[in-house]
Amino acid sequence: MSSQKTFRQGQILKMVGSEPIESQDELRLRLRQGGFRVTQATLSRDLRELNLVKTPDGYKPLAQEDTPAKTLSALAKAVRQFCRDIHPAQNLLVLKTPPGGAQPLAAALDGERWKHLLGTVAGDDTVLIITASTKQSRAIQKTIEELLR
Numbered sequence: 260m261s262s263q264k265t266f267r268q269g270q271i272l273k274m275v276g277s278e279p280i281e282s283q284d285e286l287r288l289r290l291r292q293g294g295f296r297v298t299q300a301t302l303s304r305d306l307r308e309l310n311l312v313k314t315p316d317g318y319k320p321l322a323q324e325d326t327p328a329k330t331l332s333a334l335a336k337a338v339r340q341f342c343r344d345i346h347p348a349q350n351l352l353v354l355k356t357p358p359g360g361a362q363p364l365a366a367a368l369d370g371e372r373w374k375h376l377l378g379t380v381a382g383d384d385t386v387l388i389i390t391a392s393t394k395q396s397r398a399i400q401k402t403i404e405e406l407l408r
Contacts, residue, residue, distance in 0.1 A: 262359030262383075267295050268305055269362025269381075272320075276370050279317030286318065310336075320370060337367035338406040345403060350396050352388040354403070361386045375399070 270293055271286065280286045283302050290297055297305070310333055311318045320333045341360035346353040356364055365381035368388065375395035380387040390396045 264305075265359035266362055267297070268309055269366050270295070271305055271309060271311070272363060272366035272370065275311060275318040275320075276366065281313075281317050309333075334367045334371055335406045337364050338403055342403065342407060345400055347396055347400055349393050350390045352390075352396055352400055352403075354386040354388065356384050356386065358384050360384060373399070 267290070270290065274280060274286065274289055280289065283299060283306070287297060287299065287302055290302075306318065310320055312320075341356040341364040342354050343357065344355040346355070354361075354364060361381040361384055365379040365386045368376065368379050368386070375390055375392075376399060377389045377391060379389070388396070388399060390399060
């Protein structure tokens with residue numbers, strides 16, 4: 260996957276996670292405001308690859324519509340696709356990704372809305388996960404490692 264496509268898909272996940280987007284045309288216009296020019300066909304492919312579905316409340320990850328047992332499927336996919344290494348540092352976790360992989364991985368983590376995850380910061384190939392304690396950091400690390408198996 261190209262880094263431009265990865266970044267664009269990360270931006271799509273951020274957009275649909277932060278506010279309701281009710282149509283592909285609305286999403287295409289918001290992407291254009293962000294500097295992305297995409298065709299309807301490209302946008303449709305992105306939505307399909309990201310497992311986003313149209314709901315009465317706008318586009319949402321398919322996992323949010325499934326049963327609780329399946330809620331980690333979007334995160335599991337992102338972790339398996341992008342996470343290459345995990346480095347704990349007290350209440351922080353540093354996740355290494357291929358170039359362009361940090362944005363979609365951070366968006367998938369943020370989408371889980373875990374209470375003990377205070378926030379993520381994504382660069383090009385690194386995601387910083389911030390928790391309130393070392394214990395919470397270890398719990399998130401364990402979850403991510405389980406998703407990698």
